[in-house]
Amino acid sequence: MGTIVLCCAVEAVILLGIEGYDPDWHHDAAALAAVHRARFSRLIGRKLMSGWLMWNMAERGWFADGPVILGFGETNVEITHRKFDECAITWNRVDMSAPIDWFASGIQLDWRADPHSALRNARDKVLREVNIIELVTVAEWRPRVLHAVEFLFEGARLAVYNAMDENGLTDVPEWDLPVNNWRRVRVA
Numbered sequence: 001m002g003t004i005v006l007c008c009a010v011e012a013v014i015l016l017g018i019e020g021y022d023p024d025w026h027h028d029a030a031a032l033a034a035v036h037r038a039r040f041s042r043l044i045g046r047k048l049m050s051g052w053l054m055w056n057m058a059e060r061g062w063f064a065d066g067p068v069i070l071g072f073g074e075t076n077v078e079i080t081h082r083k084f085d086e087c088a089i090t091w092n093r094v095d096m097s098a099p100i101d102w103f104a105s106g107i108q109l110d111w112r113a114d115p116h117s118a119l120r121n122a123r124d125k126v127l128r129e130v131n132i133i134e135l136v137t138v139a140e141w142r143p144r145v146l147h148a149v150e151f152l153f154e155g156a157r158l159a160v161y162n163a164m165d166e167n168g169l170t171d172v173p174e175w176d177l178p179v180n181n182w183r184r185v186r187v188a
Contacts, residue, residue, distance in 0.1 A: 017102035017109060018066070020095070023080060023088030029132040029146045029185040036089050039075075040130045040188035046072045047126055048153065051119030052096060057108035062115065064166040069094060069111075070151070070158075072127070081162040085145045087132075118158055118171035125153035130187040133159065147182065 026032040054066025067078040067090070078090040100109040114120045133148040148161035152174075161168045 017100040018094055019098060019101075021067075021078075021090070021093055023067075023078075023090045023093075025082070025086045025088050027085050027087075027146050029134045029144065032087060032089065032146065033132050033185050033187040037187055039091055040077075043072050043075065043077070043127050044129070044188050045126060046075075047124055048122050048151075048158075049073055050113045050123060051116070051158075052111045052113055053115055053119075054100065055110050055112040055115065057110055062112075063107075063109055064163065064168070066100075066109070066167075067094060068160045068167050068169065069096070079149050079160045079167070081160070081167050082165055084164070085142075085147070085162060087146055087149065087162065089149065116169050118169040121171045122151065122153050122156040122158040125156045128152050128154055131184040132187060133161070134183050134185060136181055136183060144183070150184070 024035075026035070049071045052069040052071065054063040055061070056063040065082075067080040070077045070079070076092050076094065078094050080088045080090075082088075096111040100111075102109055114123055129152040131150040131152070132146065133150050134144040135147045137143055137145060146162070148159040151158045151160075157171055157174055159170050159172075161170060
């Protein structure tokens with residue numbers, strides 16, 4: 001009787017052109033907050049050292065599909081939005097020294113430190129609080145939509161939000177936000 005040998009090749013995970021990047025996607029703010037509460041709690045009181053964006057070299061602009069990376073010393077938080085209301089948060093998974101291969105498309109991508117004013121405004125500020133922002137809707141099928149991860153620093157606010165299947169950044173002060181259309185889910 002012959003021996004059957006099964007062999008499986010392990011395929012490297014490459015998402016968004018980043019080898020090894022395989023985030024878990026969430027569309028529920030409470031679930032996302034619960035998964036990451038302990039890690040964010042350890043960042044409270046620490047300074048944001050830098051923020052990194054995926055950069056399109058030919059277009060000389062932000063490639064907003066890639067994760068927004070916030071560096072707190074030895075800890076990097078990587079935030080990515082997709083679809084209508086999905087968000088993934090990962091920790092120290094992106095090797096910014098490795099080349100980015102956007103599906104062999106020929107698009108040259110790299111990482112840039114603090115190219116957006118919202119990142120520069122939060123740099124060197126101490127983190128006080130982290131929240132998940134939900135938009136409140138009138139739709140019965142979806143009364144709340146996961147919208148953003150909000151970082152409140154001493155003297156600055158930074159939100160990484162869903163800009164319809166890509167990331168957006170804002171530093172609009174909280175007193176200018178439409179509070180009747182959103183709610184905060186406290187993370188840390």
